[in-house]
Amino acid sequence: MKKKYNCEIPIICIVAMNQNRIIGDGQKLLWHIPGDLKRLKSITMGSPLIMGRKTWDSIGFPLPGRGSVVLTNSTTWESRGAIKASSFEEAITKSKQWLIDNENSKIIDVNKKIFLFGGAEIYRLGIEFCHTIEVTQVIFQAEQGPQFPFLKEENWNKEMLEHHYKTASTPEFSYWRYNRKNNSL
Ligand SMILES: NC(=O)c1ccc[n+]([C@@H]2O[C@H](COP(=O)([O-])OP(=O)(O)OC[C@H]3O[C@@H](n4cnc5c(N)ncnc54)[C@H](OP(=O)(O)O)[C@@H]3O)[C@@H](O)[C@H]2O)c1
Structure with missing residues (x-):
């Protein structure tokens, strides 16, 4: 189990x-x-982010005002500004510790939360512990690449928050909020 x-x-x-x-x-x-x-910056500001080492590499630096808790299997890996974790459980513990360590700083969001920040491997590890998913649904042609896990549709209430039409520089996209139905965790 x-x-x-x-x-x-x-x-x-x-x-x-x-x-x-x-x-x-x-x-x-x-x-x-x-x-x-x-929008991602404003939603996540003042909170710890749990991410995979490949996502950390793709960003390349700690996002200001947030804790970067990075999952890796490597015992020797380290990177300036990253808080290393070797299991999801440790990532949660270190995220909580980041909130405690920064309690008195102005950056902390009063509504304490931890973000599951990706990529695909880390979504797969942590999605079952999430009650809410903030989704940006982008209309963009691509069939290959890391994939967000399939969700059981019957477990989630989905609400569309905002829609944006395609422009000369951005694809069509919309913001959705998924809330887990109470009995499905
Ligand atoms: N669109 C979005 O919202 C979004 C968000 C985040 C990322 N991304 C994209 O996602 C892609 C990267 O995703 P990805 O799935 O390839 O990689 P990832 O999830 O970012 O990182 C995978 C790495 O995490 C570590 N890891 C995974 N499971 C672990 C475990 N149980 N314990 C300890 N460490 C563990 C391993 O690091 P080691 O190899 O060091 O052991 C593994 O190679 C990039 O293209 C990035 O731009 C997109």
Whole structure:
């Protein structure tokens, strides 16, 4: 039986994916949507982010005002500004510790939360512990690449928050919020 985490702090997943659930090419995102990046910054500011080592490499530096908890299997890996974790459980513990360590700083979001930040391997590890998923659904042609896991549709209430039409520089995209139905965790 899979181990369940009793994390009193909500774990929120945040992802941008295309119509085939593709989230990137393995090294970077496939699209550039400045408005989505601004929104991601505002949603995640003051919180710890749990990410895989490949996602860390794709960003290349710690995102300001947030904790970067990086999962790796390597015992020797280290990178300036990264908080290393070798299991999902340790990533949760270190995220909580980051919130404690920064409690008195102005950056901390008063509504404490931890973000499941990707990529695909890390979404697969942590999605079962999330009650909410902030989804940017992008209309973009790509069939290959790391994929967001399939969800059991019957377990989620989905609400569309905003829709953006295609422009000369950005694809069509919309913001969705998925909330897990109470009895499905
Ligand atoms: N669209 C989005 O919202 C979004 C968000 C994030 C990332 N991305 C994209 O996703 C792609 C990267 O995703 P990915 O799935 O290839 O890689 P990833 O999930 O970012 O990182 C995978 C790495 O995490 C570590 N890891 C995985 N499971 C582990 C475990 N149980 N314990 C310890 N460490 C573990 C391993 O690192 P080691 O190899 O060091 O052992 C593994 O190679 C990039 O293209 C990125 O741009 C997109």
